[in-house]
Amino acid sequence: MKRKPAKEYTTEQQLPRLGTSPYLKLMERTASSDTNLNSAHLGLIMLWTGDNILDMVDIDLAAFDITESKLDLLLLLSLHADQELVTPSSIADRLGIRRSSVTALLIWLEKKNLIVREPYAKDGRMTHVRISAEGRTLVNQILPTFWSTCASLVDELNKEEQAVFQKVLVKLNASLEKRLGSGR
């Protein structure tokens, strides 16, 4: 969760915007000799951009009183609604977080009646989790805005730029998911 200060006061004294170049100079001075500076620069901008994108999405979802993590989980349940068994463990595994973290999310979602937890008859230790009708309704309310926010992220890019960007990004993301061992 981050950003979106409503404006506290307008401060008089300010720090100047330095831009990218001081970071690059610092990098030149402090990077190990076997680090490719161009790649590092690119990675840094990617990191900053990722941060900004997360912020944008958070801000938009705030209107629906939900966070990206929770929407993520609801979508996961949506897309696996046909599965006989969806347990907190398997959710944790898929999301790359601990079971206890999933429990916390589920408690919140259940309190709002967005999901249902049902004991699993075939194995008394397990619980089946599914999205509720209310949950589906909420998701359907959120998604049009969510997709339009996603689209707006890359608004500035023209068709051609989008095309090359997409190609490279898909490759990049695949490699990251592989390295993290996580992914959809």
Place this chain on the structure above:
Amino acid sequence: MKRKPAKEYTTEQQLPRLGTSPYLKLMERTASSDTNLNSAHLGLIMLWTGDNILDMVDIDLAAFDITESKLDLLLLLSLHADQELVTPSSIADRLGIRRSSVTALLIWLEKKNLIVREPYAKDGRMTHVRISAEGRTLVNQILPTFWSTCASLVDELNKEEQAVFQKVLVKLNASLEKRLGSGR
């Protein structure tokens, strides 16, 4: 903060990896008619990638017992070390967070002797914040790894891909920073 499960147990039953296509199908069904689906798709992948990149960097920084937010602040102080006056307010303004959030970060950093807070003589309400010698040492220890992590993010891409990617990314990030009103 996210991800990095050490492995709790290996769960037997798992949720299948669905990949991107069910998300796209869902999008086709639920996006408003004035949303460009290609753009939305691209934005979605961008969001996922951003998430993964954040995770990678977090994991690497964890070894130094510091988080991205805190390193960010230390770098900010580093780069403004020549300024006569750097206040919590101006930091909050630059980082796009509230003053009270900055206070929390500063308390942590000060406890570890990474920064120094000095009363500002010319205005008794203000405090000048600067990075300490210890802080500078830590930053110098972290940066080589940090840059190499940044570089490794885009390892998979060849020279040519990096070049187009960079061009588009810079443009994209500039537009996001403008929209968020934040930025370096």
Place this chain on the structure above:
DNA sequence: CTCCTATAGTTAGATTATCTAATTACATTG
């Protein structure tokens, strides 16, 4: 020169998303 108000910083208290460790309950297997 004193009083009001604006500003800077902090504190108090809350939320969200994580984690680890401990606990509870059920299942399996020797």
Place this chain on the structure above:
DNA sequence: CAATGTAATTAGATAATCTAACTATAGGAG
């Protein structure tokens, strides 16, 4: 059937954020 493994939860912690309230100082209006 007792020991051990697994699923889920609970308890308690940390990090990063927020809003609201508070304290202290500054600066201007009488």
